[in-house]
Each structure stands twice: as C-alpha cells, then as structure tokens.
Amino acid sequence: MTPPTFKARRPATYTGIPGWIYAVAAAGALLVVLPLVGMVARVNWARFIPLVTSESSLAALGLSLRTSAASTVLCIVLGVPLALVLARGSFRGQRVLRSLVLLPLVLPPVVGGIALLYTFGRQGLLGRTLEVAGIQIAFSTTAVVLAQTFVALPFLVVSLEGALRTAGPKYEAVAATLGASPSTVLRRVTLPLVLPGLASGAVLSFARSLGEFGATLTFAGSLQGVTRTLPLEIYLQRETDAEAAVALSLVLVAVAVAVVALAYRGSGMVGREITTTTAPARGGDVR
Amino acid sequence: MVEAAVAARGFDVSLTVGPGETVAVMGPNGAGKSTLLNVIAGLLQPDSGRSGLDGKTLFDLTEGRNQWTAPHRRGTALLAQEPLLFPHLSVLENVAFGPRSGGAARRAAAGSALHWLAEVEAADLRSRRPAELSGGQAQRVAVARALAAEPGLLLLDEPMAALDIHAAPLLRRLLRRVLAGRRAIIITHDALDALMLADRVIILEDGKISEEGPTRDVLQRPRSRFAAGLAGLNFVAGQITGHGLRAGALNLYGQHDDLPGPLPTGQPGVAVFPPSAVSIFLSEAHGSPRNSFAVTITDLEPHGDGIRVRAGEGGLLTADITTAAAADLGLAPGMQVYFVVKAGAVAIYPA
Numbered sequence: 001m002t003p004p005t006f007k008a009r010r011p012a013t014y015t016g017i018p019g020w021i022y023a024v025a026a027a028g029a030l031l032v033v034l035p036l037v038g039m040v041a042r043v044n045w046a047r048f049i050p051l052v053t054s055e056s057s058l059a060a061l062g063l064s065l066r067t068s069a070a071s072t073v074l075c076i077v078l079g080v081p082l083a084l085v086l087a088r089g090s091f092r093g094q095r096v097l098r099s100l101v102l103l104p105l106v107l108p109p110v111v112g113g114i115a116l117l118y119t120f121g122r123q124g125l126l127g128r129t130l131e132v133a134g135i136q137i138a139f140s141t142t143a144v145v146l147a148q149t150f151v152a153l154p155f156l157v158v159s160l161e162g163a164l165r166t167a168g169p170k171y172e173a174v175a176a177t178l179g180a181s182p183s184t185v186l187r188r189v190t191l192p193l194v195l196p197g198l199a200s201g202a203v204l205s206f207a208r209s210l211g212e213f214g215a216t217l218t219f220a221g222s223l224q225g226v227t228r229t230l231p232l233e234i235y236l237q238r239e240t241d242a243e244a245a246v247a248l249s250l251v252l253v254a255v256a257v258a259v260v261a262l263a264y265r266g267s268g269m270v271g272r273e274i275t276t277t278t279a280p281a282r283g284g285d286v287r
Numbered sequence: 288m289v290e291a292a293v294a295a296r297g298f299d300v301s302l303t304v305g306p307g308e309t310v311a312v313m314g315p316n317g318a319g320k321s322t323l324l325n326v327i328a329g330l331l332q333p334d335s336g337r338s339g340l341d342g343k344t345l346f347d348l349t350e351g352r353n354q355w356t357a358p359h360r361r362g363t364a365l366l367a368q369e370p371l372l373f374p375h376l377s378v379l380e381n382v383a384f385g386p387r388s389g390g391a392a393r394r395a396a397a398g399s400a401l402h403w404l405a406e407v408e409a410a411d412l413r414s415r416r417p418a419e420l421s422g423g424q425a426q427r428v429a430v431a432r433a434l435a436a437e438p439g440l441l442l443l444d445e446p447m448a449a450l451d452i453h454a455a456p457l458l459r460r461l462l463r464r465v466l467a468g469r470r471a472i473i474i475t476h477d478a479l480d481a482l483m484l485a486d487r488v489i490i491l492e493d494g495k496i497s498e499e500g501p502t503r504d505v506l507q508r509p510r511s512r513f514a515a516g517l518a519g520l521n522f523v524a525g526q527i528t529g530h531g532l533r534a535g536a537l538n539l540y541g542q543h544d545d546l547p548g549p550l551p552t553g554q555p556g557v558a559v560f561p562p563s564a565v566s567i568f569l570s571e572a573h574g575s576p577r578n579s580f581a582v583t584i585t586d587l588e589p590h591g592d593g594i595r596v597r598a599g600e601g602g603l604l605t606a607d608i609t610t611a612a613a614a615d616l617g618l619a620p621g622m623q624v625y626f627v628v629k630a631g632a633v634a635i636y637p638a
Contacts, residue, residue: 170367170369170371171371171373173328173330173358173365174365174367174371175373175384175388176329176330176357176358176359177328177329177330177358177359177361177363177364177365177436177438177442178359178364178384178385178388178432178433178436179359179360179362179364179385179388179389179436180359180384180388181357181359181388182357182359184359184388185359188373188384189373192373192375193373193374193375195375
C-alpha cells in the first residue's frame with residue numbers, strides 16, 4: 001500500500017520555514033483559487049457553447065487577442081530600448097525616468113485612460129496636430145492598443161531590466177574586445193542572454209493587455225468589434241446576462257492560463273528571471 | 288605605448304610594449320592592474336593620457352585633444368580570470384565570434400575557429416556548450432577565442448587564477464607556446480608565470496610603476512619590497528654606507544661582487560638576502576663577517592619541510608629553519624632572538 005499522499009513530505013534539506021507559515025500560505029492560495037472555483041461553479045454548461053460563440057463574444061475575443069498581440073509587440077519594440085538604457089546607461093535623470101516608466105504599475109488604469117485622452121484625444125496635447133495630419137486615435141482600435149501598451153509596458157521593462165542587471169555587462173565587454181560593434185553585441189550577446197527575461201516580460205505584458213479594462217473604457221470607449229475587448233464585453237453582459245458574463249470570464253481565464261503555461265513550459269527559467277528583478281546590480285568592470 | 292591617468296583611482300602609468308614582447312604586470316591587490324588593462328581595452332576612460340597601437344591611436348586625451356577609439360576597433364582582445372564564454376553559443380561558435388565580428392564569412396570564421404581550437408588542443412570540444420566544459424577546458428577555449436580575433440595586443444587578466452592546481456600547469460604551458468613572439472600584457476600574482484611567460488615584468492603599486500625590467504633581473508635584484516616578496520627574498524631599504532647598508536638602527540654588511548666599482552656611499556640602497564640564509568640564536572653571536580641583529584618573533588608558520596619565522600616590525604624579516612631547530616630553541620611569538628646572516632649571503636645595491 002502506498003502511504004497517504006496528503007502527508008507533508010519531509011524536505012531533503014533544511015528549509016527553515018516554520019510550520020504555521022504553511023497555514024497562512026494556504027489561506028493566501030485559497031484567496032486566489034476559491035473565487036475561480038466559485039465562478040466555475042456558476043457556469044451554465046448547457047448554454048456555454050452558444051454563449052461564448054455568439055457574434056458579440058467572438059468579436060470581443062478576436063479583438064482582445066489582436067490588440068493584446070499588437071500591444072505586446074509594441075511593448076517589446078519600445079520596452080527593450082527602455083530597459084537597456086535604464087539597466088546599462090548612465091545619464092542624468094535616470095532614476096526619475098525609471099520611476100516615471102513604472103508609474104502605470106501603481107496608477108489606477110482609469111487615470112491612465114484620462115491621461116491618454118488628454119494627450120491623444122481630439123482636445124488633447126497632440127490630438128490637434130494629429131487631427132490636422134488626418135489621424136484620429138481616440139475611440140479607435142489604435143486607442144485600445146495604446147491603452148494596453150501604456151499599462152503593460154512597465155511589466156516588460158521591469159522584467160527585462162532585472163534580467164539585464166543580473167547578467168551584468170561582463171559578456172558585453174568581452175564581446176567588444178573581440179571586435180564586435182555595439183549593435184552586434186546587442187544582437188548576438190545581450191538579447192540571447194536575457195531571452196528568458198524578455199520572454200517572461202512579454203508574457204506578463206500580454207496577460208496585462210488581455211485583462212486591461214479601465215484605461216481602455218476611458219480612452220477607447222466600448223464599440224463592438226472596434227474597441228469592445230473581452231473584459232469590456234464581460235462587464236457589459238453582466239448587466240443583462242450574468243450567465244454570459246460568467247462563461248466569457250471562464251474563456252478569459254482559460255486564455256490567460258494557456259498563455260502563461262505556454263511561456264513557462266519546459267524550463268523554470270522564466271519564473272526565476274522574474275524573481276531576480278530586485279537583485280542588486282553587480283560590479284561593472286571586467287575582471 | 289600607453290600613458291594614462293585616472294584621478295579617481297590614483298592611477299598614473301606609462302608603459303611601452305614592443306612588438307612580440309610579453310610584459311607581466313604584478314602588484315598587490317588594488318594596485319591598478321585591472322585598471323591598466325581596462326584602460327587599454329577601452330572599457331574604462333582615463334582622465335588624461337594617450338595610447339597607440341601599431342600606428343593607430345587608441346586614445347589621446349592630452350591637452351586640447353579628445354580622441355577615443357571604441358573597444359571593438361582597438362584589436363586588444365581581453366582574456367579575464369573567468370572564461371566568460373557566451374553560454375548560448377557552442378564552443379566553435381564562441382571561437383568564431385571574433386572572426387565573424389571582424390566581417391569574415393561563416394565558413395571562413397568556422398575554419399579559423401577550428402584552427403585555433405586545434406592550437407589549444409580543444410578541437411574535440413567544438414560542439415559542446417560552455418556549461419559542459421571543465422574550468423580548464425573553458426579557459427583553453429577562451430584563449431582560442433581571444434587569439435582567433437587576431438588581436439594586435441592580447442590582454443590577460445590573471446588567466447590562471449580561477450583554475451585548480453591541476454589545470455593551471457597545462458594552461459601555463461599552452462600560454463607559453465602561444466605567447467611566444469606575440470605582443471601581450473599579462474597580469475599575474477605568480478613569479479613562475481612571470482618567469483615562464485614574460486620577457487619583462489612591471490611592478491605596479493598604488494597605481495604607479497614602482498619597478499620594471501627583464502624578469503630575471505627584477506627577481507634577482509628586486510628594488511621594491513613587493514618584487515622581493517615575489518622572489519622570496521628578505522628586503523631592507525636604507526642608505527648605503529662605507530661598509531654596507533644602514534636602515535635605522537640596523538647595520539648590514541654585504542657584498543656587491545657583480546657591480547663594477549664601489550657603491551655610491553650615502554645614496555639610497557637596498558639589501559636582500561634569502562630567508563634560508565638566516566640562522567637564529569638566542570644570544571648575540573659575533574665572529575667572522577656576520578650580521579647579527581635582535582628581533583622579536585611575530586609569527587611562526589609551516590613552510591615547505593620546515594618553519595618560517597617572521598620577525599621584526601610587521602613580520603617583514605623572515606628566516607627559514609628546520610622544525611627540529613625551532614623545537615630546540617623553543618621559539619614562540621613574542622620572543623626576542625637574534626637573526627644572524629653571513630655577509631656573503633647579503634646582496635647590497637643601489638635602489
């Protein structure tokens with residue numbers, strides 16, 4: 001007979017974790033898991049397929065995936081250089097820039113939406129100039145992507161900057177003395193070295209974009225097929241058809257789980273890179 | 288040729304390395320050895336100075352000029368203490384990195400990489416990942432990678448320091464072969480490296496060159512305490528007198544056979560003698576030309592088959608005696624004894 005599996009396994013090495021910590025940790029895990037269970041319990045499985053394949057649902061899901069993909073690409077394009085100058089550069093105002101870039105992490109998304117509106121909106125800082133050029137951003141799909149990028153960019157920057165600091169500049173210095181130009185070093189050494197950090201940052205950005213609600217609603221509105229992403233559709237359905245909202249929520253959870261599982265598959269590297277973001281910077285010169 | 292000063296680190300060095308010459312840079316920790324290599328490689332910008340290599344200006348920061356060549360255009364490959372092989376590339380790709388960066392086609396770069404891998408006897412490792420190499424293998428590959436970049440000047444920063452005692456002799460032999468006739472600067476803590484690998488040695492202390500010359504001369508006639516320590520010699524600095532050397536209350540008699548003419552009396556000079564030439568007595572000994580001086584023992588430590596007795600201020604004077612002799616005399620730290628050295632064993636020369 002096999003021993004009961006629920007019995008706490010004695011770890012091979014001393015962990016130093018007090019027993020009661022496990023109880024509190026279990027409470028923390030329950031706080032996350034229990035609501036998901038509660039939601040799944042309310043799913044009307046008989047109507048599930050029709051609910052999630054309705055025209056509005058599919059439009060919202062498609063829009064969410066497209067815009068999130070676009071904002072993730074935008075996060076990579078803009079976030080990699082930002083992380084590089086923050087981690088490796090040396091200039092005045094570097095600390096201020098870091099704080100500002102990370103601001104959307106702690107800012108209520110609605111505030112972000114208002115800020116975007118008064119920048120790119122018709123009456124905004126750049127809005128008039130853009131309108132003269134024939135570009136109108138607010139309440140368009142572009143606005144959705146911009147709002148998502150605004151809130152998701154810090155996730156990529158934090159993740160990648162941490163990976164860059166952990167890797168240190170030693171490999172880059174050696175590559176330079178071997179005759180590689182800075183662009184070659186970036187392409188052949190730096191980016192491959194921090195690829196796990198970049199991947200985890202991209203996954204986090206995508207997940208954050210997928211769940212974006214407040215900034216999108218404020219800056220882009222809720223127009224079916226144009227700006228009404230899945231979270232907006234869920235919020236709207238909740239007013240009229242709670243079962244549809246629950247079914248769509250489950251889809252969103254499934255998509256999020258799939259994305260995270262895909263990125264974390266194989267190695268534990270991605271997860272570890274995230275934890276290193278707070279690691280102190282290591283020495284600068286080559287020894 | 289390099290002349291450079293870094294004010295923040297109190298670093299001020301001027302040095303020339305001839306074509307095909309290998310120079311060893313030695314000195315205590317924090318003396319500025321790595322600073323020197325980083326300045327030459329372009330990883331650290333000095334406050335002032337200039338440097339050139341094969342007619343190319345590496346940097347010129349003298350009055351009114353501000354010329355600076357980027358590290359990748361210098362042709363000064365750096366081999367550090369750690370191999371620092373790129374972990375995401377195979378051994379072959381690592382060695383081909385330099386040629387590829389220099390614009391060589393993929394095939395030509397791979398060919399050159401194979402050549403250099405064979406040169407360091409690591410051709411059979413070519414498809415491995417750096418994580419699958421031992422420390423000694425990785426450092427050999429790193430040597431091949433640095434050489435494959437065909438540098439005009441090879442910079443080696445304690446390449447043997449991180450290796451275990453079995454891997455170091457192999458790499459030292461390898462470096463002796465590949466450094467022959469090649470312009471290189473090697474930082475080392477080991478007098479053996481300087482003797483085997485370098486034509487000339489430079490002693491760097493507190494950011495300044497305290498001594499330089501052909502390796503043999505520096506080790507045989509050290510003019511700095513650090514070089515004397517490397518050569519395993521006792522070192523006393525003082526003033527040359529008619530009979531020998533005076534350093535404070537200490538009068539040393541010695542010989543200067545291999546120097547032409549009399550010693551310049553009144554000039555600063557140094558006396559060196561090996562610890563093995565020192566005998567220890569409990570009472571003052573007189574007699575034939577000998578030096579005898581009272582010292583207080585600071586430490587006893589095992590040394591080879593016997594015991595090294597450290598004495599005097601800071602334990603700077605040493606005597607090597609047999610374990611039996613130490614037991615007979617009942618030596619212990621704090622004891623006052625007499626160090627006795629035959630005048631014939633003390634070499635005195637101008638500093």
